[in-house]
Amino acid sequence: MYKQKIVGVFRAFIKICEEHDLQYFCHGGTAIGVVRHQGLIPWDDDIDVLMPRPDYEKFLSLFPQLEQKEYELIIPGRPPSYYLPFAKMCDKNTTLLEFKHVPCVLGAFVDIFPLDGASNEREKRAADWLLFRRIANKLMILPKSAKANFAWLFKRLSKFQLRTAINEISCAFGKKRKYKKVNEQLHYIMTRHEYSKAEYVGSYGSQFGIKAFWPKSWFDGVVMMSFEGIEVRLPVGYDQLLTQVYGDYMQLPPKNQRGSHHNVAYLNLEERKSVEEVYQELNKKKRLNSLL
Template identity: 30%
Template sequence: MKKIETIEEMQKIALDILVFIDQFCREHGLKYFMVDGTLLGAVRHHGFIPWDDDIDIWMPREDYDKITELLGPDSGSRYQMINIRTADWYRYAFGKIMDTKTRLVEDLGYSGEMGVYVDVFPYDGLPGEKEEDYAPLVKQCIQMEAHRGFSCRTYREYLEYGNCKSNPFKFAKWLARKLYGSRRILKKQDELARSYPVKGAKMVGCICDGYRLGDMMPASVVEKTTELEFEGHRFQAPAGYEYYLKKLYGDYMKLPPEEERVTHHHYQAWWKET
């Protein structure tokens, strides 16, 4: 296998996956749009943030489930969806559409066959219209995500991650999570996230990953999409992308300090065939 050495090569593979996703979604009437650093890159750089190599998209839960069925492991497609419904070993609450001609190994050491991927986050409806209405649900998901993350780590990794010293209480807490199992936690997360449908909801958000309250927003922000340029292509973005980016990043057109312009991903990747 030939190792994928440069950030530019990783970006090119991820971009090819996004080109496929865009065409596939158009052909099957599915909705997606760029989010997070991908959307920021489209607006500020008209492409990748120079020091970033990943791509993130959101899909409404219903369309996320459809694309899971259409691009499963038996689809025969070069680009396939992997999530908790397609792989028993998978340990994330969101999905990834991966290039099966590549192989990727994450430093976290999750077992299973993965390739270079685009992260696909399903978004769901939220109760009510104010933060106090949906905050308890989101915080519950955040807590469950913390439990899931720790359940995947060794005791030493757990202590290092929390920057804490070992004691009987810490060990018992880690062991309880480990015995309960990340798979069971993931299923609970998934069930909880599906509590409220997107249709008819005033607020929506990606709560399956238990990430942050900042990802929750009025449904009107993402109800319609528009096209933005990204690396010479035009991809879908939420029509309210300015609201989204300001909520997430504040002054999003301002570049971060140079010392913060680093890649945060920890993995190695190869082409399966040279």
């Protein structure tokens, strides 16, 4: 049922893009699913898309004006507990808490990554991505309470994660100001190479590092393919792109690697609950389990 929900969100997203002439491209495992399975990879549980920065900004601007009540757009800075540097379009009638220690309630979602301009030099692209990643890591730390920051400090130190331990301390105070500063720094890195003039583009928020930067010419055309019965968009250079990121992407991975890589601390596909209600249910379940 969860897969049906996220496919429903994807259908709604595509409808908005078509009605407003906005570009998007299937990304990551979703793109592999299109080419190899004509739908979701059987063991996958999310949908990822790329939007060129100009289209991404237009999408963010027009979404609040849409006459619909089924979906919401979560973006960096709104809500202040959101912990990722890209947008999610969510089903407002579902509840998802990914991490128990991060108090941010979402719904079944589609990840929307901006496709941004990048340096022509590979070394600079790699350095920009590394800087971006180090700053973005603070987004997972800032939503936690100061008390939780100090609790996690000792966990980090016990695992010799010194950089993250320092972040736990520095993010324990002045959270509102620091959250704003972090998002401003990330936005600057993503947008300092103007998309319209760039020869290379990439997804700074991607987990693939330097592999997630490509010649812009690979996005100069569109290939339409079927995904769960929907006609969706792939960039004309999808084969080169997927090969760069995954190698032989048509080869199925070993069985022990066929699983979800996403965290789910709480899921309700019937209704939206507040973060307070979610924690009440989780604590109640914990107490019940302790009695068994």
